Amino acid sequence: MLKVKNISFGYTSKEVLKNINFTVNKGDYVAVVGESGCGKSTLLEIIYGLLHIEKGSVYWNNEKLLGPNFKLIPGEDFMKYLPQDFDLMPYITVEENIGKNISSLNPNKQQRIKELLEVVDMSDFLKTKVKNLSGGQKQRVAIAKVIAKEPEILLLDEPFSHIDNFRKNKLRRSLFKYLKSKNIMCIVATHDTTDALSFADEILVIRDGELIANNTPEALYKNPKSAYVASFFDEINEIPLSEIDSKNTSKETVLLYPNQLKLIKHSDLKAKVINSYFKGSYYLIEAELNGKIIFFEHTSPLKKGNEVCIEIF
Numbered sequence: 001m002l003k004v005k006n007i008s009f010g011y012t013s014k015e016v017l018k019n020i021n022f023t024v025n026k027g028d029y030v031a032v033v034g035e036s037g038c039g040k041s042t043l044l045e046i047i048y049g050l051l052h053i054e055k056g057s058v059y060w061n062n063e064k065l066l067g068p069n070f071k072l073i074p075g076e077d078f079m080k081y082l083p084q085d086f087d088l089m090p091y092i093t094v095e096e097n098i099g100k101n102i103s104s105l106n107p108n109k110q111q112r113i114k115e116l117l118e119v120v121d122m123s124d125f126l127k128t129k130v131k132n133l134s135g136g137q138k139q140r141v142a143i144a145k146v147i148a149k150e151p152e153i154l155l156l157d158e159p160f161s162h163i164d165n166f167r168k169n170k171l172r173r174s175l176f177k178y179l180k181s182k183n184i185m186c187i188v189a190t191h192d193t194t195d196a197l198s199f200a201d202e203i204l205v206i207r208d209g210e211l212i213a214n215n216t217p218e219a220l221y222k223n224p225k226s227a228y229v230a231s232f233f234d235e236i237n238e239i240p241l242s243e244i245d246s247k248n249t250s251k252e253t254v255l256l257y258p259n260q261l262k263l264i265k266h267s268d269l270k271a272k273v274i275n276s277y278f279k280g281s282y283y284l285i286e287a288e289l290n291g292k293i294i295f296f297e298h299t300s301p302l303k304k305g306n307e308v309c310i311e312i313f
Helices: 040-048 095-098 107-118 137-144 165-181 192-198 217-222
Strands: 002-009 017-024 029-033 057-062 079-082 151-159 185-189 202-207 210-215 237-240 254-256 261-264 268-276 283-289 292-298 305-311
Touching: 002 029, 002 040, 017 040, 017 210, 029 040, 029 165, 029 192, 040 079, 040 151, 040 185, 079 137, 095 107, 095 137, 107 137, 107 165, 137 151, 137 165, 165 192, 185 283, 192 217, 202 217, 210 217, 237 292, 261 292, 283 305
Parallel strands: 029 185, 029 202, 079 151, 151 185
Antiparallel strands: 002 017, 002 057, 202 210, 237 254, 261 305, 268 283, 268 305, 283 292
16 A cells, blocks of 8 residues: 655745645556646655655555655665656667566566557567657657566556547556556556546545545546536536526535536526537537536537527436
């Protein structure tokens, strides 16, 4: 078990992480989400042991990790960390890059390399020099390289940011299935909703350096604590209860995803259409409700300027 306890950290006197607490069980996948600059990457670097902390502690199986001030080479041997810059050697082949993380005494070294390349869908590039690869291909090789030693903990910082959607979905399924099969704990800092919602066992939401939500993807999606949390999953409508129920005089609001609103023939909720966005199986309709922008889904585009009636379901 990994335990992050009461961590606060700042590069200057200003703290970028504030009293962070959570635990992760072996083999679990945790997604860390939040806007740029909220402290996601910093958190991974602290866990790995690249940054020294004065406040708080990191424990692995109840043993306190001492951090870079107590190690000749920063980082923990049982972890692997993949930053956004990939850390590959450009003038040697894909095979050689991955092989550097596999012992030469391993009799199955070549088979292991081929297995890892299958996981990241790069089997055809075994003998290709890294400098001749695209950004997305380099990222996939970097992922194969960090899992070569089968670490107990894998830390990934935006691991699919350079990979096109055509490859990304297949890669995610393959990688997270592989990690589960090997019981490897994985913590991923990501902006991508699919990384978190579809694959994570737990999601940590960070805002301005504070951990504001921590739960399963389903629990956070269905019961978001704030518009900030909900916004990572979809467009979010924050509608005053007084507009839904005229008898309600409170200033409270309700959070609704676009698929929770629908167009009907008659309703007290009337909105003016601003735009229609094609989403494949539906259209996302942008509209104005009492001076506030809202979004809802519909089967066809709606004419700009039309007044429509909507209801919550």
